[in-house]
Amino acid sequence: MVRLRELASMEDRLVSGHGLCLGCGIPVIMKVVLRATTDPIVIANATGCLEVCTSRFPWTSWRTTWMHSAFENAASTIAGVEAMYKALVRKGKIPKDKKIKFLAIGGDGGTYDIGFQALSGAAERGHDFVYICYDNNVYANTGGQRSAATPLGASATTSPAGSKIPGKMQKRKDLTQIMAAHGIPYVAQASPHRWMDLYNKAKKAFEVDGPAFLNVLTPCPLEWKYDESQGMRIANLAADTCVWPLYEVENGKYKINYFPKEKLPVIKWLEPQGRFRHLFKEENKWLIDEIQKSVDEDWERLQRLAKL
Amino acid sequence: MKKAKTLEELKNATWKELPIGTVNPDPANSLKNFTGTWRSGKKPIFKKDTCIHCLFCWVYCPDMAIIVKDGKVLGINYDYCKGCGICEVECPTKPKSIEMVKEEVTLS
Ligand code: SF4
Ligand code: SF4
Numbered sequence: 234m235v236r237l238r239e240l241a242s243m244e245d246r247l248v249s250g251h252g253l254c255l256g257c258g259i260p261v262i263m264k265v266v267l268r269a270t271t272d273p274i275v276i277a278n279a280t281g282c283l284e285v286c287t288s289r290f291p292w293t294s295w296r297t298t299w300m301h302s303a304f305e306n307a308a309s310t311i312a313g314v315e316a317m318y319k320a321l322v323r324k325g326k327i328p329k330d331k332k333i334k335f336l337a338i339g340g341d342g343g344t345y346d347i348g349f350q351a352l353s354g355a356a357e358r359g360h361d362f363v364y365i366c367y368d369n370n371v372y373a374n375t376g377g378q379r380s381a382a383t384p385l386g387a388s389a390t391t392s393p394a395g396s397k398i399p400g401k402m403q404k405r406k407d408l409t410q411i412m413a414a415h416g417i418p419y420v421a422q423a424s425p426h427r428w429m430d431l432y433n434k435a436k437k438a439f440e441v442d443g444p445a446f447l448n449v450l451t452p453c454p455l456e457w458k459y460d461e462s463q464g465m466r467i468a469n470l471a472a473d474t475c476v477w478p479l480y481e482v483e484n485g486k487y488k489i490n491y492f493p494k495e496k497l498p499v500i501k502w503l504e505p506q507g508r509f510r511h512l513f514k515e516e517n518k519w520l521i522d523e524i525q526k527s528v529d530e531d532w533e534r535l536q537r538l539a540k541l
Numbered sequence: 542m543k544k545a546k547t548l549e550e551l552k553n554a555t556w557k558e559l560p561i562g563t564v565n566p567d568p569a570n571s572l573k574n575f576t577g578t579w580r581s582g583k584k585p586i587f588k589k590d591t592c593i594h595c596l597f598c599w600v601y602c603p604d605m606a607i608i609v610k611d612g613k614v615l616g617i618n619y620d621y622c623k624g625c626g627i628c629e630v631e632c633p634t635k636p637k638s639i640e641m642v643k644e645e646v647t648l649s
Contacts, residue, residue: 237596238612249605249621250571255579256625260603287571290563291551294571428600454625462626462641465601 235432240268244296251294252286256461258452258468259283259367261425263338266365266447267297269435272332275314276300279307279343282374283367302337304347308355308364311337315360334439335362340451341382342372345408356415356444363438363445366408369453377456381406384476385527386520387508389456394511399520404527412446413482419445421481425452426468430479430490437483450477458507467505474502475532480539487539496532499525548573576604580624584644587616592638598628614638 246267253259259282267274275298278284284301287294302310315335321327337355339348344366352364371389372378379389385404388394392401413420418441421434431449438445450471452464459467471477472491476499479491500521503509512521544561545554548570560566592614599607599614606622608615617628617639628639 237600241596241599241609241612245605247605248569248572249618250574250576251604252574252576253603255603255623256627257603260605261601264600264605288565291545291548291554291565291567292571292574293565293568296569425601460626462630464603464625464627465631 235429237428240265240432243268243271246274246295246297247287248294248296250292252289253282254453254455254461256452256454256464257282258369258425258450258464261428261464262365262367262431262449262451265425265428265431266435266449269432270334270439272334272439273297274334274336275311277302277307277310277314277335277337279337279339279348280304280374281340281343281367282369283338283340285374304339304343306351307337307339307343307348308352308362311335311362311364312351312355312358312360315362335360337362337364339364339366340372340374341366341368341370341408342375342378342380344368345381345406349408352412352446353415356412356417356446359417359443361443363435363447365435365438365447365449367449367451368408369451369456370405371453371456373453373456382408385524386503386512386517388511389508394517399511399514399517400508407531409446409448409480409482412448413485413487415444415446416485417444417446418442418484419481420448421446422448422450422477423479424450424468424472424477426465427472427479427491434481437481456508458510459505463505467502470497470502470505473497474499474528476502476528478532478535480535487535487541489535489539499528575620577606577618577620577622580619580622580644582644583624583626583641584619585617585622585624585626585628585639586642587614588636588638588640589614590638591634591636593634595633597631597633598639601627601631603627 379392388400394400423431454461473493
């Protein structure tokens with residue numbers, strides 16, 4: 234079991250001085266994930282909050298090899314680097330025992346939507362890489378537009394709650410399941426508030442031979458509209474309401490890593506977030522029931538999968 | 542043409558002096574970008590007497606602004622702390638070993 238004391242003694246590969254919002258969940262995730270291997274890491278980072286805020290020229294917050302990829306191709310970029318590494322090892326230009334980890338990072342916009350084709354392709358081709366999606370449920374870097382990860386009923390700038398619609402009218406896409414359906418060796422869903430679970434998952438992801446995918450819930454004070462000190466509490470509510478179950482799929486075998494002591498109603502998760510405020514109006518309350526129903530169904534299905 | 546290497550050179554470089562592919566030759570140079578100036582209104586105060594050094598504040602701080610040495614919290618790095626207050630919320634001791642206090646804002 235890893236201790237925070239050990240992690241704190243390691244050097245940051247993503248350093249202070251970045252321009253991410255106060256209270257942002259992304260650097261917390263990166264702090265833990267980038268410590269889950271001691272090998273050198275090469276990163277391809279899709280356009281998004283993390284990329285923009287850590288590489289505003291001439292500044293960089295990275296102390297590891299890092300490349301900016303366009304929204305759509307972080308997975309292709311890292312696949313190319315990994316293929317080159319293998320070729321150079323074959324030609325004897327890189328020693329066989331020189332291990333390097335290959336990591337692609339994207340937000341939900343760059344992963345669920347724009348970069349999905351590249352990700353699916355790289356996973357199918359079996360490159361030895363890890364893909365991390367920091368899922369903050371929205372295009373936070375470009376003005377808060379809805380993405381395929383935006384949950385049902387959330388107000389976003391392109392699905393604004395008003396007299397016509399009560400926020401986004403579609404259910405979010407379940408990308409973790411879609412990646413599991415690729416049959417790759419390791420897929421997991423995690424959250425920064427449970428740092429050890431996140432660390433263990435990142436470590437497994439780096440260690441497996443072949444593609445690994447991590448989907449990590451990322452509290453976003455700007456677009457979720459909550460008090461910025463509450464990020465980890467909100468993430469905790471996502472896990473306790475089963476809105477964001479923590480689980481992994483290792484070689485096809487499902488395992489749920491966290492069962493809430495008492496499964497909370499989704500209202501607890503919706504309440505503190507301004508993006509759901511309109512749901513509490515009398516005329517929109519039916520949608521809260523819909524959300525609850527959908528969360529319950531997904532949680533039931535996940536438990537059945539874990540029993541297979 | 543001499544290529545820009547240091548932060549100062551990069552800041553003032555003409556396009557001809559930029560490194561090819563705008564490779565940044567100065568890793569982690571954002572450590573010289575003091576985001577502590579963003580803090581508006583509140584800042585964390587560390588109280589060592591009640592701290593149990595669980596390091597929750599360290600792991601959950603989005604700005605790597607909790608100073609830890611040999612597994613012990615030494616204090617807050619105000620050069621980078623943006624004042625979000627996550628450290629106070631996550632601190633498990635009673636009373637809290639990190640407390641957010643009002644801070645006078647000086648506009649520079
Ligand atoms: S969270 Fe509180 S008790 Fe834990 S190390 Fe930080 S200040 Fe100390
Ligand atoms: S207030 Fe926020 S940025 Fe400042 S030390 Fe605490 S967690 Fe870090």
